[in-house]
Amino acid sequence: MMDDGKQNPGRPFDLEERTAQFGEAAVGFAKRIPVTPVTEPVIGQFVSSSTSIGANYCEADDAGTKKEFLYRISLCKRESRETKYWLRIVASAVPELKEEARTLWREAKELHLIFAKIHRGKRKE
Secondary structure (H helix, E strand, C coil): CCCCCCCCCCCCCCHHHHHHHHHHHHHHHHHHCCCCCCHHHHHHHHHHHHHHHHHHHHHHHCCCCHHHHHHHHHHHHHHHHHHHHHHHHHHHHCHHHHHHHHHHHHHHHHHHHHHHHHHHHHHHC
């Protein structure tokens, strides 16, 4: 189901699509980070955490049990928080990418809040 654009303009309601788009944007951003001895390990960590959000959401969506679903959603939550961390480090290491990193950071924050709410809600059921 897609968002009608009124509540959240330009952002898909479908979390699988939204997390995939975020992962694609993160990979595109990572390709623009200059590779130096400082940034090389950060790039790998950033790409891993940012693309893991969507992969774990797909796994959660296909979970066979509530326990498995909660575990995968908790991974989504943790990976989105980790992604925010790596974006902060990238912005510090490569100041010219700070604004683009900030845009991705905001989306990672929104994803983190979404997954935290899902996790809290399902735990209470």
